[in-house]
Amino acid sequence: MVIKRIHMEVLVACLLALAGVAVAGGSLELGVGWTDSGPDAGYFPFYVGLLLAIAGFANAIWTVILHRGETEIFIDSEQARRLLSFLLPMTAFVIVTLLLGLYVGAALYLFYVAWRQGKYNPFWAAGLGIGFAISLFVVFDTLFKVPLLKGPLEAYLKIY
Amino acid sequence: MENFGLLMEGFQVAITPTHLAIMVIGVMLGLVVGVLPGLGAPNGVSLLIPLTFTMDPVSAIILLASMYWGALFGGSTTSILFNIPGEPSSVATTFDGYPMAQKGQSTRALTLAFMSAGIGALVGVVVITLLSTWAAGFALRFGAPEYFSVYFLAFCAFIGMGSSAPLKTIISLLVGLALSTVGMDTITGTLRLTYGLNELMGGVSFLVVVIGLFGIGEILMTVQDGLHFRGVASRIDLRDVFRTIAELPRYWATLLRSSAIGVWMGITPGGPTAASFMSYGVARQWSRPGEPFGKGRPEGIVAPETADHSAGTCAMLPMLALGVPSSATAAVMMGGLMIWGLTPGPMLFATKPDFVWGLIASMYISNIVAVVLVMATVPLFAALLRIPFAVIGPVIVAICFVGAYTVSNATFDLWLVLLFGVIGYVFSKLSYPLAPLVLAMVLGHKAENSFHQSMILSDGSLDVFWSNPLVGSIMTLALLLVIVPQVVKLIGRLRSRGTLRSVH
Known part of the structure; x- marks a missing residue:
């Protein structure tokens, strides 16, 4: 059983992006807008989650574009x-x-x-x-x- | 000269029998932690924090700081004798340290490392002594937008100056920020991101995360490659020690250059690891022709060690004066400060001068204590590494889990350690940096609060971050720190395409 690094890179980047989606989704329930006393409870985590999702997917795509076909091994x-x-x-x-x-x-x-x-x-x-x-x-x-x-x-x- | 008087008062706090004993204990524990693979400085400090809850804060910080210095020294011992860096920041020491030890000059290599490390650390403490009051006074002018901009600067500096891929650093930071928002929100009082798990109501402790990421993660890295200790002779010959000390002034240029690099990387969030690599690289380029580097050249030991330690000590300056730690270990210590009920930042200098100056004074003493102790105990710690891994491995693992449990007596944390251990392993293998994650977790609440307050001040407009020259220049500097290295790299990349491994 050999796992290639490129596969692991893409997998982990996608998982992190999904975690970002989960954080953003969880924050949506709290309200991500603006109240009389400033930003809502979900405001900060929502954008953190959103950015994480974007960065994760971007990293996955970036890795595929730049390093497709590379054979470095993640674990043998x-x-x-x-x-x-x-x-x-x-x-x-x-x-x-x-x-x-x-x-x-x-x-x-x-x-x-x-x-x-x-x-x-x-x-x-x-x-x-x-x-x-x-x-x-x-x-x-x-x-x-x-x-x-x-x-x-x-x-x-x-x-x- | 106001600082000098304060420093003298600090020495009065630091030089008491109890505190001297605490320094010795701290340095010894640090050496153990530094020598053993899988236990590093951030993790060791995390394990110790629960035991300091009942201590007086001055004694507690002296204990933790001494442990940090000890760990930095311990890491060099294994780098030189076993070619195994005990700490990530002593990787660069293996390049020339181990070859020199292999040639039968292990005493010379160790002495060079410890003495230059000691000099680097002292330079760092002197810088702290001179700059801290000024930095704290400067920070007193800060309001919420300025604080947010400083946190932002710290995050950006990691992205721009770290050795990992920028996108991975960003991801690591965001994961840390997301983790810091779990649990009760301090501003609105609502429960966030617990997904129905009662155990998450209190939030995720950064100590537990650090123990998982750095402790279990690092030991998994060690295990996967199988452990081969090929140690070289570890006896210390006193005559060699003095001969090497006499040789040291010859490397004054390397010492000066490396200290400067270390001080810079320590104050800005470059951290000791980046500092030691950079210093090694610079020494290789700038040194006079002679023996090749990588085969036991003295400058190859002096450079990374000096920078490593001056960066390690200087990392305390932004932590104390601004409340922004610039290394993972400093972040953990700052978390400890907050647990003891102290607020790191400029007010600390005004309200707790004995704490701040006691700590700074203790840094002078404990670094000297560390140099002496590490020399005296080299054979002991070399023997420690000869204990078979089937014994020492489980002991380290058990200590990590025990430490995580003592943070808040929660069994759920044991699962978190396991989870973050695996995450730490995967992150390390894929070269995601771990320090930004820890920094973001510790700073998350403060960053969010200051962002929140700034937004209230400005009624939701981001213009507040450019509303006066101070905050504007910090924000602009932060953005430049991210953008400039990328542009430089882009130009370089247009010329040659690297592989996964070579893209840092």
Whole structure:
């Protein structure tokens, strides 16, 4: 799987333009005109969105005109594989964190990556994850009094 | 000499045991952040801001500023020893720094880099000391239209002077402005662009966006290429250090030129990255014939480092005096100031002189602290980079998410970090600049408010931006900054057609 840069350029420019359309559209509902107390709430975002839409489409067209047929690669399969093997555990980390809290999420994430991708001994990896979670707790909850997201485990252990 | 007296008072604020300790901690954290790929100065400062909510603002800004200096120094260490720029602004240092280190002169390369960086930073602080009162006094004459014109100037300067394609810079700015309008509108009190999502009512925090774009985005860039640390020996030999310091006066011309470039690019929103590249280019053109550049020529290290640091420090001047940051990190710090309840801008000099001058004085001290610390800790941080990526990668990721969560204790922000991480990766790969996005997010509200007020003043006519010589000349300058480089480029492009990669 190889994605060419030119395709990605056009795609991203179009997506940004669509975002501009969405911003302008969302502002239209707020009123983009002029009231007794000055511009309406949607006035500023409407024009920002409009300009974004124009700039995005202009960039897409510009790219096609100037660089059509160029073969520079955006990402090759090897890079995509590396990227996914990093992104997927990271996404899983977010989901686990939402369910079980940041401490457990971070510990499991470190454990998994060190064990599966770093080829460490699972016990060593688990120690690493737990050690990291504990140091997070010491720095944030204890030293700076900034509580992090907690889950069922902390509730069970009565740590608040 | 009024400034000198104020500076002395500033030193009294800055030289206390607590503040000195804070500087050391800040510089050390900055070095860590600068050394590790994926953690950069803007991102590091963002991660630290939630922890400063309870601190006294003077201590907090000293901590953040020291971290910034540390990060600038840390970035050079990895550039030279590993050929991996820890910061975007130290890319130009790899051109000659790494080859020199490969030749077995790593101490010489590091000393050259740190000493010239220190000199650049000191020049920057001296400029700030001399100009800040004047700039703030100048800004006191500003009304709403003038403020809008200054923000406009900042945006235009990014478009005209940045190294990316103008259209992409414009898009990046507009995305930032659009993001800044999400949530409760401060003027009319209506909810905007939340699309029915309750989580968006409070708006999108720029800190979360910075952590995603710069933190996760940068680490994804690192991951895709696989990580190869081919470090060179990192032992520091004290005799070499002194020999190199003695060698430094020989490069006085490069030092002067690069400081001037850095000061200019720092005050105008060119930023440290552009400054270091420009300075490298100028040094290559203007230096006396000798060893070729790119093979370990000393001027090739001195030039980008001096400019990088003088730009980095000078970026604080427009932030403090006008409330217009000229680099991504300064933008994040300014956001921090606003969170602590301070309004950056000319009034800050009148109402909080101890804050402003304490910060400026601390910049002298912490840059010297940074030079000493960075020399002493090179082996330590070189060892840090030898930790396998399977360990350090997830640690960086986890810290980014933890930092984003602490901004407002919202789980929704975790998804935003992930989203902006992917956006940051795609933007970097397609060379969309990220700094304008951050600047626009931080300035968005202020720009909108001043635009709003100007429009009320003039009853909706854009003529208000040319209603007096001051605002008129700023607006005209802003437009010229955009138009002139395009015309120059157009003429150049008529002669030769570039490829996607060569169009900057």
